[in-house]
Amino acid sequence: MPEYNSAVLQELLDGCLQKNRRSQELLYKQFYGYAMSICLRYTRSREEAKEILNDGFLKVFTKLDSFDASRPFKTWLSRIMINTALDHYRQEVRRDVFDDVEVAEQVSVDETVISKLSHEELVGLIQRLTPAYRLVFSLSVIDGYTHEEIAEQLNISVGASKSNLSRAREKLREMLSKISIDDYDRVAR
Template sequence: MPEYTSAVLQELLDGCLQRNRRCQELLYKQFYGYAMSICLRYTRNREEAKEILNDGFMKVFTKLESFDPNRSFKTWLTRIMINTALDHYRHEVRNNVFDDVETADQVSVDETVISKLSHEELIGLIQKLTPSYRLVFSLSVIDGYTHEEIAEQLNISVGASKSNLSRAREKLREMLSRINIDNYDRVAR
């Protein structure tokens, strides 16, 4: 679908404010891929991501009057999708244990292996992380939240955020190492 100009986007948004179903459908279709890519980072699978995406779009349509047209719609949409994913997480996984460690070692991930992975493969690895690791990793590494912001969003300590990020990186490094070993075994045969 072609990229909408700001005038066309504004017409769609105006139509959505008037509850025009066709405008809502066009807005949904235009931003589906973008919003889905955000939701996939915070979920275990595509079905869960679709649920969050649809809940997020319901928020978009019901809270559209609060959108400032002088700002970027994509930025506003991103924030809604992330917050919807966090709400989903809080609702579904109330008993998740976050480790509280005041300091955490930084574990680097092999950049050469990552550069060879497709976007889908990388998202697949992130989805294999536990919910607490996946959330902290996505918020910090992908969406640029600080540990203080993550701690506030998830109601955990800053140390727990750092610890979960460190452990998420370690788990990803282990998964990437297995990919390297598997690729080596295939080539060696």
């Protein structure tokens, strides 16, 4: 399906609204990769991401009647997957501590190292962050949420959101510098 708001997509969505299993399966398969890429950014493992993805698609199928067909389906799907990941976080990982700091400094990352990494490697680095850092980083940097929106979603202060983003960037910078050092060591041998 080249266009996500095409007649073919609308036909699939209509079938899903009628609880047609084949339409649900086709919609799931069509958007699996896109939805999984979102879920992977918010989880530590592929298994956890798949659990969130399946929960998210269950929500898609049960709430499809609330989808506004005049808007892009991918945007609506993305929002459901992000909210499902946040719900999962709230249920499973409440023990993480969010730090509260009024001012968070920006940390620069070596763009040369980033440009050499594949998408999977970048997602792998993000997955290695603590859940609190991973959530704030993904919401802010990848999905474009403001610190105010993040604070509201995660029930933390704006300062905690800024602090966690700063610390996530610092951790990523440390991981990226380690990759640079490891690459240098391999070349030097």
